[in-house]
Amino acid sequence: MKVKITEEKGIEWHEPDNSLANQVVIPGTSEIDYEAIERAETALNNLSASFEDWMQEECENLIKARDILHQEGPNAETLERLFHVSHDIKGQSATLGYPLAAGPANSLCKLLYEIPRPERGPVDLIDHHVDAICAVVREKIQDINHQTSIEISRRLTIVTDDFLRQENDIYSRKMEIQSESNDAQE
Amino acid sequence: MSKIAFDRLSFLVVDDNLHMRRLVRSLLHGFGSRQVYEAEDGAAGLEGVESYNPDILITDWAMPIFDGLELVQMIRNPDSCSNAYIPIVMLTGHSEKEKVIQARNYGVTEFLCKPISAKSLYDRIFNIVMNPRPYIKTAGFFGPDRRRFDNPNYAGIERRATKEVGNEAQDDIDKMFG
Structure with a gap:
């Protein structure tokens, strides 16, 4: 060239x-x-006849990643595995006809990506996200005005933002204390 | 006025998710392209760029081990990659503005947020073919000119030489986000 x-x-x-x-x-x-x-x-x-099966497969992958989290506990690896699956769901669910799965998937991605210490990953809150995503698919909720799904997604986002704010505050304070302690030793 | 002969264009689609690869392939076939290659991770993608020599690369960002951004970084190296000038579409679930800026600073040509649609993919390919940008090489950057819209009245510092995108390119990104 x-x-x-x-x-x-x-x-x-x-x-x-x-x-x-x-x-x-x-x-x-x-x-x-x-x-x-x-x-x-x-x-x-023409592909859309397969979309329901594809979303079910994505949910199965999500549940598998969640099961590994339950077995091994929260750490960088288990949270990253969950992040990859939920990120795929966030990106595909609207195209595959399940737009309301994207809200909880987005909130789950944020939780898994922004948590400062993976070992403090909130398993219950992660479970609620996984259940919300899978419920949209299991119940075949394709109407973007489905109020229950919208409300669950809204609340999950609020709880996630609140959790991340608290975790970041705790982490910042811990870092400050550590820094002061290092200064005192010097 | 003109249109694209998709049957003369070849694509490589890199995504670890089989469903997303099938969606993109179907859209490209619908446009009329028959040469659509696939790779399921960044390493296979790099190999595909060298062996298939596609006209356009469409890659996901978040992939295990060797992600889309690392793939772009490896390709945008004219000393080691034989197809360093290939137009690259980053197709991703990341929709944050800072991610778009990061992708452009690595040499991505077009950024496409999921969910994907026929129109959004067509628009990116149309832009690549009809409005190609020259490539820029500086100490810290190699890739398409990050400034999409020329401002003839701009009299400020020339920031193209820097690794980070300048304010004038930032304005372009603001325009992209409306």
Whole structure:
């Protein structure tokens, strides 16, 4: 590949000559190809018969990760495993037709990602998140206005934010005490 | 006015989640692309970039062991990767603004937040093909110019040479978030 390189104010500008536009653009047609978008939506729609099974598989993976947490206790590894599964659910649930699973999945991701000390992971609160996500799928809740699911998600978010605030305060105080103790020893 | 001949474009989709790979593949097939390769982690993705030489890479961020950001970092190294100029779409559940900035600072071309839709994916590919940006190489950065919109009146410090994104690129990100 040929690359045109120029330099200006200490910056190298690289312009590869194999611009995709030269290779794949059909001139003289409409700019946004709505037919291509429609075809892709149809392709997605054709897959949708499998979405319920896919979400059930995601929930099974989530429950497996939760079972390992119960067996081994909260630590960086068990929380990371749960994070990966809940992050997938957060990203996919709306496309797969279960948009209200995304709320508790998002709150669970935040809890697992932001907790300052994984060994203090709140197993009960994690369980409530897992149960809420799986309930949406088990009960086939696909209506985005389902009030019970919305309320459960809202409360889980509040409890999670509150828990993280307290944990961060405790952690900050512990760090301050440790720092003062180190200063005193020196 | 023009449109994209998707049948001439090849893609590599890197995601550890099989369902997400199938969703993206279906969308790309729907657009008309027939060459869609898959890899299930960052290491296989790097191998795929070298062996398939795809036109566009679509990668997840959160993957075990070798994540999407590390994959981007390995690719955006013209001394060691033969396809360092490949356009990269970061497809991720991370929607926080700081994550978008971090991805751009690693050399990601387009950022696409899940949930994915046909229109959102099409828009990113359209942007890559129709509005390509030059690549920039400095001591701390190699990747597409992080400044999407040129401001002819800008008279401030040239920040492109720095690793961190400058305020003018920050303005672009603000525009992306509306």
